[in-house]
Amino acid sequence: xxxxxxPPNDVDNDQDVISRVLAGxxxxxxxxIGRYSDPLxxxxxxxxxxxxxxxxILQTSFIKAYHHLGEVRGRFDAWLFRIVxxxxxxxxxxxxxxxxxxxxxxxxxxxxxPDEDLDRTELRQDLDAALAQLAPSLREAFxxxxxxxxxxxxxxxxxxxxVGALKMRVHRAREALQALLExxxx
Amino acid sequence: MMLDRHxxxxxxxxxxxxxxxxxxxxxxxxxxxxxPLPEVAAxxxxxxxxxxxxxxxxxxxxxxxxxxKAVQFWARVAKDTNTMRQVKAPTHLTANIMAALPGxxxxxx
Numbered sequence: 002x003x004x005x006x007x008p009p010n011d012v013d014n015d016q017d018v019i020s021r022v023l024a025g026x027x028x029x030x031x032x033x034i035g036r037y038s039d040p041l042x043x044x045x046x047x048x049x050x051x052x053x054x055x056x057x058i059l060q061t062s063f064i065k066a067y068h069h070l071g072e073v074r075g076r077f078d079a080w081l082f083r084i085v086x087x088x089x090x091x092x093x094x095x096x097x098x099x100x101x102x103x104x105x106x107x108x109x110x111x112x113x114x115p116d117e118d119l120d121r122t123e124l125r126q127d128l129d130a131a132l133a134q135l136a137p138s139l140r141e142a143f144x145x146x147x148x149x150x151x152x153x154x155x156x157x158x159x160x161x162x163x164v165g166a167l168k169m170r171v172h173r174a175r176e177a178l179q180a181l182l183e184x185x186x187x
Numbered sequence: 188m189m190l191d192r193h194x195x196x197x198x199x200x201x202x203x204x205x206x207x208x209x210x211x212x213x214x215x216x217x218x219x220x221x222x223p224l225p226e227v228a229a230x231x232x233x234x235x236x237x238x239x240x241x242x243x244x245x246x247x248x249x250x251x252x253x254x255x256k257a258v259q260f261w262a263r264v265a266k267d268t269n270t271m272r273q274v275k276a277p278t279h280l281t282a283n284i285m286a287a288l289p290g291x292x293x294x295x296x
Contacts, residue, residue, distance in 0.1 A: 022292060022293065023292055024292065038281065039274075039275050042277075043272065046271075047271065056276075056277060060284050060287065063284045064287055064288060067288050071293055071295040124263060124264070128267060147264070148268045168238075171242075175241065183257065
């Protein structure tokens with residue numbers, strides 16, 4: 002969902018698609034799913050580390066978005082992102098509260114692209130484990146910056162905070178990850 | 188007359204508040220704390236120039252000069268995160284979501 006991924010006319014067309022769905026063209030909702038599922042899936046996968054959980058969060062989020070489509074004000078992509086982001090944070094809160102082991106119970110079971118399983122390096126596993134130790138807000142900022150490749154301005158827009166605050170979160174996430182992993186990988 | 192309870196407790200219960208704050212802080216992950224722990228701060232704090240390089244605001248040469256090992260580390264991480272950026276949602280996702288939607292249109296607000 003970076004701005005470079007979606008042609009501007011598509012962003013402009015979101016409202017047209019929403020109007021069609023609200024008018025009874027249920028199938029038009031598939032256009033919105035197709036348009037935003039890849040970047041949102043990457044976000045959920047980065048936040049949870051589990052393809053299965055990421056898929057569940059996306060499914061729940063899109064269904065929720067469908068039910069509340071008439072309440073969209075402003076940018077649909079930002080509204081939808083917040084639903085998914087909150088879903089990820091809720092999952093992280095619950096998994097901590099129930100003391101489930103991230104490593105034991107939600108080990109990523111596979112990736113969507115064919116080469117992903119083969120390319121799943123030791124570093125990736127260590128990075129996932131290190132990310133799991135970060136506070137959700139730091140993890141979110143790191144994923145948005147380094148995995149999703151968003152600009153600080155875009156992140157600020159989506160999260161409703163300032164560029165300065167996000168830079169601080171990303172910097173703190175980098176410090177923590179470097180402290181956790183540098184000895185092994187540098 | 189109503190007394191401001193916050194002010195009344197401000198000084199008298201300092202010890203209680205300190206204990207409570209310490210308990211809250213202990214529950215948080217290290218990275219969530221505002222002040223870095225001393226053992227993390229001394230050796231592991233990244234240099235500004237390294238963050239600037241990672242943010243595209245400084246050259247790699249400058250970053251290498253500051254911390255060559257860290258540059259090597261982040262280059263490896265970048266290779267991995269670039270791969271993660273190519274991941275796509277499962278192909279069956281759209282069909283599953285559409286199958287789970289109700290038959291009638293959502294209400295216009």
